[in-house]
Amino acid sequence: MNFIANVLPGKVCVSCGRLTHQYTQFSCPKCSKGKIIRCKHCREITNAYRCTECKFEGP
Ligand SMILES: [Zn+2]
Numbered sequence: 001m002n003f004i005a006n007v008l009p010g011k012v013c014v015s016c017g018r019l020t021h022q023y024t025q026f027s028c029p030k031c032s033k034g035k036i037i038r039c040k041h042c043r044e045i046t047n048a049y050r051c052t053e054c055k056f057e058g059p
């Protein structure tokens, strides 16, 4: 088995749509079903996010 060390799969930020390796993931505060993934940058500038499940928008 070949594992490539130091390469994380990464996630797509829901705010800017970019692939990120430094992100925070949390459940939607409204429906708690949607997974919100925000990159470090968007968290720092408090970019808005949108829930994929219920379309809830918020910081
Ligand atoms: Zn982002």
Ligand SMILES: [Zn+2]
Residues within 6 Å of the ligand: 028, 029, 030, 031, 032, 033, 034, 051, 052, 053, 054, 055, 056
């Ligand atoms: Zn939601």
